[in-house]
Amino acid sequence: MSIPYKYSMYEGTELNKYKEVKGILSFADRELLFEYKVYDANGNGISNLSKFAIQLDNIKSIQYKKGFLFTGGKLIIKANQWAFFEPLPGSDQGVIKLNIKRRDRSEAIRISTKLNLYMSQQRLDDMDGE
Template sequence: MLEFEIKDAIGGFIKSDLKEVEIPFDEIESIAYKKGIWGGTVKIEGNSMRTFEEIPESEQGRCELKIKRKDRNEAETSISSARVALSEYKLDKLDE
């Protein structure tokens, strides 16, 4: 489940209510986290160009989420857990 708000690019003011989009593991190819100086970035790659069609600014089956500096540690932990869960899901699918 991804939760997000849309913010104004210039002022950073919130322009939307909190939105939730559920992306099934079947549609996720990979998840990566990159720590940066000012925050971090989560990159999720889907199996199809339609995987992230409900998420603004996603392109060609890829979604990039910016993480604020104060939320980096929590994001890193969450992404690590999500990667383990995705790996386990893919292994289970191979066993079937």
């Protein structure tokens, strides 16, 4: 199960500090895998392909927010601690917001629903174990 994403980020206030991150989010073996490259404002790749994985136990929430009319939406993922998303460029206080194209909306909703069900089941299992 995987989905393409992108998001923009600014470093400072100058327009030439604009960067865009494009990648693929995958879900397998109780972890989220982010594969991505960083591009400058002209679309030139300024990084090599990078990979980052986070265990689902370290995810606080995942939510899909539908966009306006013909746009896709955002997949908002929050970590239990700020430090868990620190390696990802553009993360902010343990939160990453991935822009999803309209054609991938149903897959984003499916991933969000599946991960939320999994995390709910884990919390119930943890409560039963106490």
